Amino acid sequence: MTATTERPAGGAAPAGARPGAERHRKRLRPAQLLAPLSLAAIVVTFGVLSENFLTGSNLQVVLASSALLALAAVAMTVVVRAGGIDLSVGVAVDLGAYGAAALVAAGYVPWVAVVGGLLCALVVGAVNAVLVTVVGIRPFLATLAVWLIGSSAQQLLTGGGAPIYLSRGETPDGFRVLGGGQVLGLDVPVAAALVGALVVAAVLGGTVWGRVLTAAGDQPSATRIAGGAAGSTVASAYLLAALVAGLAGVLLASKSSGFVPFSGQLYVLDAIGAVFIGATLSRTGRTSVVGSLVGVLIFTLLSNGMNLVALSAFWQDLARGLVLLAVLVAAAVLARRAR
Amino acid sequence: MAAEVAPRVSLTGVRKSFGAVRVLDDVSLVVAPGEVVALVGENGAGKSTLIKVLTGFHRADTAVLEVDGRPASVASARDAEALGIRVVHQDRHLAGRLSVAEQLYLGRDEGGRGGLVHRRELVRRAERDLAASVGLHVRGDALVDDLTVAEQQLLQVARAVLTRPRVLVLDEPTASLAAAEAALLFDAVRRLAAEGVAVVYISHYLQEVGDLADRVLVLRNGRTAGEVSLRSAESDDDGGRVAGAERHALLDRVVELMVGHQVAGLGEREQRRPGGEPLLAVDGLTAPGAFTDLSLRVLPGEVVGVTGLIGSGVEALADAVTTGGTARGAGGRVGLGGRRVRSRRSFARAGGAHVPAQRRRDGIVVRATVRENIGLTATGQVSRWGLLLPRRERAVAERWVERTDVRPADPEALAGSLSGGNQQKVVLAKWLARGSRLFVLDQPTAGVDVASREQLYARIEEQVDDGAGVLLITTDLEELVGLADRVLVLHRGALVAELPRAELGVERLLAISSGQRAGRQGQEVPA
Numbered sequence: 001m002t003a004t005t006e007r008p009a010g011g012a013a014p015a016g017a018r019p020g021a022e023r024h025r026k027r028l029r030p031a032q033l034l035a036p037l038s039l040a041a042i043v044v045t046f047g048v049l050s051e052n053f054l055t056g057s058n059l060q061v062v063l064a065s066s067a068l069l070a071l072a073a074v075a076m077t078v079v080v081r082a083g084g085i086d087l088s089v090g091v092a093v094d095l096g097a098y099g100a101a102a103l104v105a106a107g108y109v110p111w112v113a114v115v116g117g118l119l120c121a122l123v124v125g126a127v128n129a130v131l132v133t134v135v136g137i138r139p140f141l142a143t144l145a146v147w148l149i150g151s152s153a154q155q156l157l158t159g160g161g162a163p164i165y166l167s168r169g170e171t172p173d174g175f176r177v178l179g180g181g182q183v184l185g186l187d188v189p190v191a192a193a194l195v196g197a198l199v200v201a202a203v204l205g206g207t208v209w210g211r212v213l214t215a216a217g218d219q220p221s222a223t224r225i226a227g228g229a230a231g232s233t234v235a236s237a238y239l240l241a242a243l244v245a246g247l248a249g250v251l252l253a254s255k256s257s258g259f260v261p262f263s264g265q266l267y268v269l270d271a272i273g274a275v276f277i278g279a280t281l282s283r284t285g286r287t288s289v290v291g292s293l294v295g296v297l298i299f300t301l302l303s304n305g306m307n308l309v310a311l312s313a314f315w316q317d318l319a320r321g322l323v324l325l326a327v328l329v330a331a332a333v334l335a336r337r338a339r
Numbered sequence: 340m341a342a343e344v345a346p347r348v349s350l351t352g353v354r355k356s357f358g359a360v361r362v363l364d365d366v367s368l369v370v371a372p373g374e375v376v377a378l379v380g381e382n383g384a385g386k387s388t389l390i391k392v393l394t395g396f397h398r399a400d401t402a403v404l405e406v407d408g409r410p411a412s413v414a415s416a417r418d419a420e421a422l423g424i425r426v427v428h429q430d431r432h433l434a435g436r437l438s439v440a441e442q443l444y445l446g447r448d449e450g451g452r453g454g455l456v457h458r459r460e461l462v463r464r465a466e467r468d469l470a471a472s473v474g475l476h477v478r479g480d481a482l483v484d485d486l487t488v489a490e491q492q493l494l495q496v497a498r499a500v501l502t503r504p505r506v507l508v509l510d511e512p513t514a515s516l517a518a519a520e521a522a523l524l525f526d527a528v529r530r531l532a533a534e535g536v537a538v539v540y541i542s543h544y545l546q547e548v549g550d551l552a553d554r555v556l557v558l559r560n561g562r563t564a565g566e567v568s569l570r571s572a573e574s575d576d577d578g579g580r581v582a583g584a585e586r587h588a589l590l591d592r593v594v595e596l597m598v599g600h601q602v603a604g605l606g607e608r609e610q611r612r613p614g615g616e617p618l619l620a621v622d623g624l625t626a627p628g629a630f631t632d633l634s635l636r637v638l639p640g641e642v643v644g645v646t647g648l649i650g651s652g653v654e655a656l657a658d659a660v661t662t663g664g665t666a667r668g669a670g671g672r673v674g675l676g677g678r679r680v681r682s683r684r685s686f687a688r689a690g691g692a693h694v695p696a697q698r699r700r701d702g703i704v705v706r707a708t709v710r711e712n713i714g715l716t717a718t719g720q721v722s723r724w725g726l727l728l729p730r731r732e733r734a735v736a737e738r739w740v741e742r743t744d745v746r747p748a749d750p751e752a753l754a755g756s757l758s759g760g761n762q763q764k765v766v767l768a769k770w771l772a773r774g775s776r777l778f779v780l781d782q783p784t785a786g787v788d789v790a791s792r793e794q795l796y797a798r799i800e801e802q803v804d805d806g807a808g809v810l811l812i813t814t815d816l817e818e819l820v821g822l823a824d825r826v827l828v829l830h831r832g833a834l835v836a837e838l839p840r841a842e843l844g845v846e847r848l849l850a851i852s853s854g855q856r857a858g859r860q861g862q863e864v865p866a
Contacts, residue, residue, distance in 0.1 A: 206729075208722045215704045215715050222701050225661070226716045226769065227687030284706040284753065 031334040034280050034327050035294050042298060042323075046305030053308055060187075066300035067189035068093075068255075071248035072267035073274040073292040074193075074200050075241035080275050080287045081204065082237035083217030084132060084139030088124055089271060091150030092242040093264025096121035096249020098157060100175075101164045101259035110174035114250050121246025122239060124150060129235035147268075154261040164259040171257065179255030189251045196244055201289035203240075213237055214286065270299050273324045280331040298323065345408030347372040347537035348424070348506045350393055353402040362388050362561050363399070370506065370537035375528065377548040378541045380558035380597055381760075381788040386541050389558070390508055393539075394419040394426050406505070423505030427496050427512055439486070440465035440479040443498055469493075472500045474523035487654050488696065489516045496524060500531065507531060508539040511786050513547060517648045517814035518849050525551055543788055546817075549590050553580065557596040565596040597789065611803065611824055613641035616677070618777045618808035619691075624664045624671035629655030630832035633671070637777065637808040642799075644811045644823030647852050651829040654696070656812050657781035661686045661693045675777055687716070692770030696781040698759065702766040705755025709745060709765050710736035712754050717772035739768040744794050760791025767798060778802065778809045784818060796822060816845040828852050 046053040072089055079086040100117030108116070124146060131142035155161045168176075181188045204210035215223040216230035223230040248267070253259055277298060278291025302323060306316050351367040363385045370376045378386050391397040393404075395413035404411050406422050413419045419426075437445065440462045462479035469475040475493040477486060486494065496512055509528070513521040528551060532538050542548055548555055549569065557564040567589050571581040581589060619637035624630075630652030637643045647653040663680030664671040673680040675689040686693065695701035703712050714721045714732045721732035736750035743764040745757070754765055763783065770778065778799065784792045799822070803809055811823055819826050820843045828836040828851045836851045 206727050208718050208725050208727060211711065211715055211718075211727065215707060215711070218706050219700065219704050222704050223715070224683050225693050225695055225701050226704075226712075227684055227718070227773075228715060229684060286706065 029283055029334065031331045032281055032283060034330050034334075035277050035291065035298065036281075038277075038323060038327055039294060039298050039301070042301050042305060046301070046308065050305065050308040053305055058304070058308070062297075062300050062304050063190045064187045065304070066296050067187065067193040068248045068252055069267050069270055069274070069300065070193040070293055070296045071196055071244055071251075072264075072271040073278075073296050074197050074289055075244040075248075076271040076275045077278070077287045077289055077292045078200060078204065078213075078237050078244070079139070079241045080279075081217050082213050082234045083220065084234070084237070085143065085272070086128065086238070086241055087140065087143040087268060088128060088146035088150055089143075089241065089245045090262075090265035090268040091147055091154075092121040092124040092245035093249040093252065093267060094154055094259075094262065095124055095150065096246030097253040097256075097259045097264065098154065098164070098249075098261075099246075100250040100253040101166060104166055104171060104175050104253075105164055107170075110172050110178075113175055114178075117250040117253065118243060118246040121242045121249055123242075124245075125239040125242025128242070129238040132238065133231045133235040151262065151265070158259070158261055161261045163261065166253075166257045168257075175254055176257075177254075178251055179253070179257075189255060192247065192251060196247060197289050197293060200240070200244065204289065209233060209236070270296075270320075273320070274299055277324060277327050280327060344372060346370060346405070347374075347407060347535075348393075349403075349405040350389075351403045353389060353392055354400045355388055355392060355397060355402075356400055363392070364562050366558065366561070366563050368393070368539065368556065370539060372535040372537055373532050374554065375532050375538040375540055375552045377552035377555045378539055378558065379543075379545070379548060379555060379593060380564070381790055384558040384597075385561040386558055387510070388561075390426060390510060390539070390541070393506075393508065394424060420502075423503075424508070425499040425502055425504035425506070426508040426510065427499045428510050437483055438462070438480050439469070439477055439483060439494060442483050442494060443468065443479075443501070445498075468501055469497050472497045473527045489520050489654075492516060493520065493524065496527065500527060504531075504536060506537045506539070508541070510541045511543065512540075513542065513544060517646075517852070518816065519648055521547065543786070543792075545590050545593060548593070549586050555589075555593050557593055559597060565592075567593050567596070594789070611640055611642075613638040613808075613824065615639050617674075618676060619660070619810060620672075620674040621660060622672045622674075624659055624673065625669055626652065626655040626659040626664070626666070627668035629659070630829060633829075633834060635810075635827060635834075637810050639776075639806045639808055640803055641825075642803055642809040642811055642823045644813065644819040644826040645829060646812075646814060646816065646819055646826060646848060647829030648814075651852065652832045653812055653814070653829050656829075657693060657695060657779050657810075660779055660810065661691060687773070687775075690774070690776040692773070692775035692778045694763070694766050694770070694778065694780045694783050696785065698762055698766065698786075699755070703754040703762050705753070707754055708751050709740060709754050709757075710750035712765055713739055713750075713769045713772050716769035717774075720772055720774075735772055739772045740765075743768040743771070743798055758788070758791075760787040760795075763787050763795060764791060767795060771798065771802070776807050778807060779812070780809060781812045782814065783811070784813075784815060816848045819843065819848060820845055 043054070052058055072093060075089050075092070076086055096117040099120030100113045103113035103116045127146055128143055131137045131146070132139050158164065178188055183191045204213065212223060212228040212230065212233045215226070215228060216234050220230045249264060252263065256263070274295030275287050275292045277295035278293070279285050279287045281291035281294065282288060299320060302320055303316060306319060346369045349369045351369065353363050353366045354361070355363040366385065366389055368376070368378070368389060378389070380386050388397060392399045392402060393413070395415045395418050398414070404413065411422055413422065413424070443465045444461065465479035469477065473493045473496050475490060475497060477490055483491060483494070492512060496509065499507060512524055516524065528538055528540070540548070540552060553568070553570050555567040555569065557566070569580050569586060569589060615638060617636040618639050621633065621635045624633045635643065645653060645656060659666070659669060660673055661680070661683055663673040663682065663686065665681055675686060675691050678685070678689045680686045680689060680691070683693070699705055704715065707715070710732060713736045714727065717735060720735050721728055733750065740748050740750050745761050745764045745768065754762060757765065784795060787795065799809060811819065813819055823843065824840050826838045826843055826848065827834050828848065830852060838848070
C-alpha cells in the first residue's frame with residue numbers, strides 16, 4: 001500500500017497566489033446595476049416627457065402612493081429570504097384593514113383598533129407558518145390556499161363584500177391621522193413604511209435571527225446541522241411578514257376611511273415583482289429590503305409617469321410587465337455570460 | 340492514413356483566463372484509444388477547467404481539438420456528446436424523485452412504440468444494465484433519492500458508460516465509494532479501455548491512479564507540471580504497467596510534481612492515552628434501515644474510527660448520532676458531555692460538531708460568505724443578545740480563516756466559490772470557532788486535495804491533543820489507519836469488530852468490513 005507517504009507535511013502547500021484566487025474578490029457584477037439603471041432610466045424618460053414629473057409635489061405623491069406597496073414588499077422580502085413566497089400577503093393587508101375598520105366602527109379607541117388589526121393579520125401569518133413549517137406544505141401552495149380562503153372570509157365577514165365606511169364624525173382623530181396626518185414633514189404612511197423598512201432591514205442584517213433565516217432560506221438542512229433553529233425561524237418569518245402587511249392594512253383603513261374587500265390583493269403581484277427586481281442588486285440574488293424598495297420605486301414611478309403622460313390604463317400593465325421582464329432577462333443573460 | 344494510430348482525443352495549447360486571471364496556460368491533454376490517463380493536481384490546479392473546456396462548458400481563449408485525428412470543436416455540452424465525449428462529474432447531477440430506471444435512461448430515447456415506455460421492461464433492463472456496466476445491484480424502480488451516495492455515484496457512471504462513449508472523463512468518481520465499490524468501478528473502466536475508449540481519470544487518490552492509469556498528467560497552477568508514464572517496456576503483467584517498488588517511486592514523483600517540492604512522509608504517531616469520562620456515549624442507537632442497537636464511547640483525547648461498506652449502515656451513523664436517535668423509527672440514547680442529545684441543536688449546544696458528508700448541501704451555505712458561514716455556527720462568539728457584532732464577527736472569521744488556511748484568505752468570498760478542500764476547511768473552522776469539543780466527521784476528506792487534507796488532519800489532531808474527541812466515519816481506510824486510535828467496523832447494520840491502533844491495517848480493515856472475517860464469510864454487499 002502506498003500508505004501516507006503521498007501526503008506532504010502539514011502546512012506544506014505551495015505558497016503564492018493560485019490561479020482563480022482573484023475571482024473571489026468582491027466586485028460589482030454588471031447585473032447588480034440593472035435595477036438602479038432602470039430606475040434612473042425611468043426618471044430620465046418621464047422627466048423629459050412630462051414637465052410635471054420631476055416636481056416636489058409630484059414626488060410627494062409618488063412617495064405617498066408607494067408607502068403601502070413598500071410595506072407589502074418588505075413583508076414579501078422577509079418570506080422570500082426565508083426560502084418561501086407569500087401569496088396571501090394581500091389577505092394579511094385586508095384582514096389588518098378589516099380588523100381596524102371594524103373596531104373603529106364599533107367605537108373602540110384608536111390603539112385598540114390598531115392592535116386588533118395587527119392581530120387579525122397575524123392570524124394569516126400563523127396559519128402560513130403552521131402549514132409551511134409544521135405540516136410541510138410548499139409555501140407557494142400553502143399561501144395560495146390561504147389566499148383563497150382569506151378572500152372568501154372577507155366576503156363572509158362583510159356580508160357578501162359590502163365595504164365598511166367610516167364617516168368623519170365617528171372616526172376618532174387619533175385613527176384618521178394614521179392615513180392622513182404628517183410627521184416630520186412626511187405623510188404618516190410614508191414615515192411608517194420607512195420605519196418598518198428600517199426595522200426589518202436591521203433585523204434581517206444585524207441579528208442572529210436574520211442570519212439563520214437567510215441561511216435556512218437557502219439550505220435548511222445545512223442550517224439545522226450548523227446548529228440554527230431553521231424551523232422556528234422560518235415560521236417566525238411568516239409572522240413578521242403578516243405583521244408588516246397588517247400595518248399596511250391598518251394604514252389603508254385609515255387612509256381610505258374604511259374597509260373595501262380585496263383592496264390588499266392589488267399589492268401581492270407588484271410586491272413579488274419588486275422583491276425579485278430588488279434581488280438583482282445582490283451578487284448572489286439575495287433579497288434585501290433596500291432592493292425591494294428600489295423595485296417598489298420602479299413600479300410606482302412607472303405608473304405615476306404613465307399617468308402623467310396620459311397613457312391608457314390598458315397599456316400600463318404591459319409596460320410594467322415589460323420592465324420587470326427586461327430587468328430579469330438582462331440579469332439572467334449577464335449571469336450566464338459571467339460563467 | 341498514418342501508420343501510427345491517431346490519438347482518440349487531442350486537446351492542445353489550451354489557454355483560458357477568467358478576467359485577468361489565467362487559469363490554464365498552454366496545457367495539453369492527449370489520449371490514445373484504450374489509454375487511461377490520470378489527471379491529477381491539487382484543487383485549483385486547473386483540472387476542472389480543462390475538463391470544462393473539453394466538454395464545451397467553458398470556451399478556451401485558445402485551444403486545438405482533434406478527435407480521431409480530425410479537427411473538431413465543441414461549443415456546448417451537446418457538441419461534446421455528439422463527439423462521444425462523456426463526463427461523470429464529482430457532484431451528482433441526479434433527479435432524486437426519478438426511479439433508478441428513469442434516471443438511467445433520462446434524455447435517451449428508450450422508446451416503446453409511440454413514445455410509450457414499457458415500464459416493467461425498462462426496470463428490468465435497467466437492473467441488467469447496471470449490473471453489467473458497473474456491477475451495481477439495486478432495484479430499477481427504487482427512487483434515486485433512496486440510494487446511498489455511493490450507489491448514486493455508480494448510477495451516474497453507468498449512465499455515461501451506457502452511451503458507448505469514445506472518450507470518458509471521470510471526475511473524482513470514487514470520492515464517496517468504499518474500496519469494494521471502487522473496485523467495481525475500476526473493472527468497468529478497464530473493460531471500457533479494452534474496448535478502445537479513451538479514459539481521463541481525475542482523482543486525489545494516488546493509489547487508485549497507480550492501479551489504473553497508463554500515464555499521469557500533473558497540473559500545477561494552471562500549467563503542465565509534468566507527465567509520468569506507468570507503462571513499462573519490459574513488463575507484460577497487468578497490461579504492461581509497472582508494478583511494485585518501481586510504481587511506488589513513480590507515484591512519489593507524481594506527488595512531487597503536484598506540490599512542486601519533495602514531500603516528507605508522515606511519521607508514526609504515538610499512541611495517545613485518552614482518559615476520563617466519555618465525551619460521547621451512544622447506547623442502543625438504532626437507525627431504521629441502517630443499523631440496530633449500536634453502542635460506542637468516545638473519550639476525551641481520542642479518535643474513534645468507524646468504517647464499513649455501503650449498506651453496512653455507516654452512511655446513517657453521523658445523522659443518527661447528531662440527532663440523538665430522534666428521527667422517525669429511530670431509537671436509543673446519545674449523551675454528549677453528560678447531556679442528552681435530543682436534536683441537532685442540542686447536539687451543537689452540548690459542544691458537538693458535525694462535519695457532514697454532503698458538503699455542498701449540508702456543510703456550508705453556498706451563497707453565503709465564509710464569514711457568514713462561520714458566524715452562523717459560532718453565534719455565541721459573534722453576537723450578544725441576539726445582535727450580531729460586525730467587528731467581532733469579522734475578527735473571528737479572519738482568525739479562523741487564517742488558522743485553517745482557507746484560500747483565498749478572504750472572509751468575504753462566497754463559500755460556494757471555494758474548492759472542495761477549502762470548503763471543508765470552512766466547515767471545520769466554523770465548529771472550531773464555536774469551541775466544539777466532540778467532532779463527528781463524516782467522510783471528511785472526500786474530494787479534498789492532498790495538501791488541504793493534511794491541514795485538516797493537523798487541525799483535528801491539535802484538538803484531540805487538547806482533549807477533544809473525534810468520531811471519524813470514513814470509507815477511506817488509509818485515513819483511518821493514519822488517524823484513529825481504535826476502529827469499529829460495521830457490517831450489515833451491526834458492529835462486528837473493534838480494533839486497537841496496534842492492529843490497524845488497510846487490508847485487515849477491508850477484509851473485516853467486506854465480511855471475509857469476523858465470522859461472516861462470503862457475504863456480499865446487499866443487492
